[in-house]
Amino acid sequence: MNKKILISTGGSGGHVIPATIIYKHLENNFDVYMTSDIRGVKFLNKDEYNLKIFNVRPISKNLLIMLFNFLLMIILIFKSIFFLRKNKINILISTGGYMSLPLCIGAKILNIKLLLFEPNMVLGRSNKFFISYCQKIFCYSNNVKKFPIKLKNKIKVIPALLRKNFYDKRDSNITLDTINLLIIGGSQGAKIFDDLVKNAIIELSKKYKLKIYQQTSSINFESFKKTYENNNINCELFNFNDDIINFMHKTDLCITRAGASTLAELNFTEVPYLAIPLPTAKDNHQFENAYFYNKLGFNWLLNQKEIDEKILLNKLINIIDNKEEYLAKKKNMKDFNYENTWNNINQKIISVINEN
Ligand SMILES: CC(=O)N[C@H]1[C@@H](OP(=O)(O)OP(=O)(O)OC[C@H]2O[C@@H](n3ccc(=O)[nH]c3=O)[C@H](O)[C@@H]2O)O[C@H](CO)[C@@H](O)[C@@H]1O
Incomplete structure (x- = not known):
């Protein structure tokens, strides 16, 4: 009989896209x-997907809401235990975050094998909570920060998870003159990118011919389109x-936040990027994500708190004019990617599932 996972x-x-992968x-x-x-x-x-909704509410600082959420959490733990038992689950895999807390607690109570996934270069808080109970944790590096040294043997390093279509061969239609x-900005976008980046792009377009692919919220579409059109900038806007x-296949250069999946995807598609990590990310994990790849020579890194439009513009000009550095980054990515195949990751994950 097949194991139930x-x-x-x-x-x-x-969190969700790696779970689907x-x-x-x-x-x-x-x-x-x-x-x-x-x-x-x-x-x-x-x-x-064979999907069930478990709606866990975000952790709040308001005492009343906290109390209410605590009660909900207790109910969800019971619901989790019931669900795990009823479906005879053998293994629980959590992609982290408070959303997985009740199920992980349920798995612990029922003594069900728990596997964790941590794509960031800093161990997330909810993963930390279950690290001593879990059997293994999938990570992209052995050097994840805030990881308890004595539990490092639990790390199973895998190449970064990518949706299957990332492995399909595609022709890139990069035009040389543009x-x-x-x-x-990540799955939820990045508001600060809207004005800061837009204004820098307008200045940049005075020096180079640009084609812009930009993620922004749909309410910005009209005004962005107008502004770009007025400045003769060819653009394609999208929300999610x-x-x-x-888009990545058509791209020469990317300006991005530093969520783990986005960086992994840019690395794989060999698109050098300027990372501007979200400064409020828990334990500064976005900075650590970008810095990890910065040391490997894949990206340029800017601190949001230290930049304005002018600094951003100068950085972009510097990147574009320095072809050798740009090409070196592309090559570094290419050399790094050879281990990332669907089959290699598949075997690594399945071998952990089949361990006793
Ligand atoms: C604000 C915040 O705290 N973000 C965190 C959040 O992910 P967050 O969702 O912000 O960022 P990630 O880069 O990890 O993931 C975004 C995913 O959405 C996809 N995408 C995005 C836009 C779009 O139009 N289409 C699309 O498919 C990206 O390709 C990527 O696969 O969890 C990650 C994993 O713990 C962390 O590394 C991020 O720091």
């Missing part, structure tokens, strides 16, 4: 289920687009 996820695309890696060999909160559902196609610039790889 539950993947618990929710929240942002950075793990699901696809396992669905041919095991009976796989997935749970997500309501927020996370928008990042997946419900028809493709600089194709992708601006992307499932086929992000399509």
Whole structure:
């Protein structure tokens, strides 16, 4: 009989998309289920997954709400225990975040094997909470910060998880006379990118011919289009687009936040990027993500608190004019990617599932 595996996820695309990838890696060999909160559902196609909603509310600082959420949490722990028992789940895989807390507690109570996933270069708080109980944790490096040294043997390093279509061969239609610039803020966008980046782009367009692919909220579409058109800038705007790889393939350079999945995807598609990590990210994990790849020579890194339009503009000019450095970054990425194949990751994950 096939092992029954539950993947618990929710929240942002950075949690849900890796969960869908793990699901696809396992669905041919095991009976796989997935749970997500309501927020996370928008990042997946419900028809493709055996999905159940477990709506865990975000942690609040308001005492009354905290009390109410605590009661809800207790109910969800009971619901989790019931769900895990009823479906005879053998293994729980959590992609982290508070959304997985009740199921992880349920798994611990029932003594169910727990596997964790940490794509960031700093161990997340909820993963930290279960690290001594879990059997293994999938990471992209052995040197994840805030990781308890004596538990490092639990780390199973895998190449970065990518949606299957990232491995499809595609022709890139990069035109030599135009600089194709992708601006992307993570699954929820990045408000600060709107004005800061837009104004720098307008100045940049006075020096180079640009094609802009920009993620922004749909309410900005009209005004952005107008501004870019008035400045003769060719642009394509999108809110959340499932086929992000399509944009990455057309891109020469990207300006991005430093969510783990986005960086992994840019590394794989060999698009050098200027990372501006979210300064308020927990334990500064976005900076650590970008810095990890910065040391490998994949990106340029700017601190949001230290930049304005002028600094950003000068940095972009510097990057564009320094062709050798740009090409070196592309080459560094290429050399790094050879181990990242669907089959290699598939075998690594399945071998951990089959460990006793
Ligand atoms: C604000 C915040 O705290 N973000 C965190 C969140 O992920 P967050 O969702 O912000 O960022 P990630 O880069 O990890 O993931 C975004 C995912 O959404 C996809 N995408 C995005 C836009 C689009 O139009 N289409 C599309 O498919 C990206 O390709 C990527 O696969 O969890 C990640 C994993 O713990 C962290 O590294 C991030 O720091």
